[in-house]
Amino acid sequence: MNIVRSILAVFIFGTAFGCSTRIAGLTVASTKNVYPKGIDVSALPRQEGVEATDIGFLGIGTSLADAVDKALERGQGNLMIDAVVYIWQAPLFIGWKVRGTVVNVPYYEDGDRLNHTQIRREVIAKSAPETPGGTSRSHSAWSRLRRGLDPRTVRDLLGAPAEKSVSPKSTIWFYPDIEGGYVLFAGDRVKSWKAP
Numbered sequence: 015m016n017i018v019r020s021i022l023a024v025f026i027f028g029t030a031f032g033c034s035t036r037i038a039g040l041t042v043a044s045t046k047n048v049y050p051k052g053i054d055v056s057a058l059p060r061q062e063g064v065e066a067t068d069i070g071f072l073g074i075g076t077s078l079a080d081a082v083d084k085a086l087e088r089g090q091g092n093l094m095i096d097a098v099v100y101i102w103q104a105p106l107f108i109g110w111k112v113r114g115t116v117v118n119v120p121y122y123e124d125g126d127r128l129n130h131t132q133i134r135r136e137v138i139a140k141s142a143p144e145t146p147g148g149t150s151r152s153h154s155a156w157s158r159l160r161r162g163l164d165p166r167t168v169r170d171l172l173g174a175p176a177e178k179s180v181s182p183k184s185t186i187w188f189y190p191d192i193e194g195g196y197v198l199f200a201g202d203r204v205k206s207w208k209a210p
Contacts, residue, residue, distance in 0.1 A: 033103060036100050040099065040114075042055075043114065044082070057188055058196075059118060059206050061091065064085050064116045065111065065112070066082075066084035067081055067102060067112075070107065076110060081109070090118065092117075092119055093117050094116055098113050098114060120186065156171075156209035161203070161206070162203050165185075165187075173189075176188055177190075183201075185199045195208055196208055
């Protein structure tokens with residue numbers, strides 16, 4: 015029983031008095047081979063405030079890359095923007111902490127190499143035409159979006175997109191407004207969206 019108390023006391027002492035120090039602010043960070051050439055990263059689906067750590071006893075086996083990997087997994091993406099890197103220290107534990115916004119850049123994996131010729135950006139028209147279901151500016155049309163809808167139903171609701179970003183695994187339809195909006199399709203079904 016004394017051994018358990020001793021181990022618990024060492025653990026509490028080792029982690030209770032920790033602090034983190036900011037060591038870098040990065041515009042982009044990733045451990046994946048991502049090339050967002052021709053893609054407006056700021057318009058992609060995002061998860062803000064994603065944070066992850068990689069902490070170990072005396073820092074053994076920890077790395078910044080592992081902390082970034084954990085953040086990308088937590089945010090379900092492959093690129094962090096506006097990332098802030100911290101080193102976390104306590105009497106017995108040292109590690110890395112990273113915080114930022116995670117986005118998912120569309121890409122096609124061909125074995126271990128990315129096939130960038132599969133990514134293309136199509137400019138359709140500068141304004142979405144009127145459709146029976148409304149225009150991209152109609153908030154009631156955006157409120158009727160649901161996961162799993164097909165592209166034809168989305169076009170009926172929002173009109174034609176102004177731009178598309180297409181890859182074999184996903185397609186993003188962009189609707190320009192004051193703040194912009196998008197619809198992300200995984201395959202041929204709506205996965206997520208952001209109203210303008």
